[in-house]
Amino acid sequence: MATAPSVPPLELYKPVPGEAQDTEAGVRGHRNDRLPCCGLGIGWVLFISSFFLTIPWYVGAVLLCFYREEKREKPGFIACTVAAVILTILIIVMAILDAVLVHY
Numbered sequence: 001m002a003t004a005p006s007v008p009p010l011e012l013y014k015p016v017p018g019e020a021q022d023t024e025a026g027v028r029g030h031r032n033d034r035l036p037c038c039g040l041g042i043g044w045v046l047f048i049s050s051f052f053l054t055i056p057w058y059v060g061a062v063l064l065c066f067y068r069e070e071k072r073e074k075p076g077f078i079a080c081t082v083a084a085v086i087l088t089i090l091i092i093v094m095a096i097l098d099a100v101l102v103h104y
Contacts, residue, residue: 043076057084
C-alpha cells in the first residue's frame with residue numbers, strides 16, 4: 001500500500017521580519033485609524049464650523065440618524081444635535097418675545 005506524499009502546509013502569507021502583524025490595519029473603524037478631517041470626525045468639524053454658519057448643526061443632527069460607518073463620529077453628531085435643539089429653542093423664544101413686545 002502506497003502512502004500519499006507529504007505536502008507542506010499552504011502558506012498564503014509569510015510575514016517579513018520587522019513588519020507590523022496587525023491584520024486590521026487600514027480597515028475603516030479600526031481604533032487606531034485617523035478620523036477623516038485632520039484627525040477630527042466629520043461631526044466635530046460640522047460642530048466647529050457651525051459657529052460661523054448655523055446650518056452645519058442641522059446637517060450633523062440629520063447625519064446622526066444615517067451615518068453608521070464610524071462609531072467614533074457619534075459624539076460630534078450628538079454635539080451638533082444638542083446645539084441645533086438649543087438654537088431652535090432660542091429662535092422660537094425670541095420670535096415669541098418679539099411678537100409679544102411688538103403688540104405693546
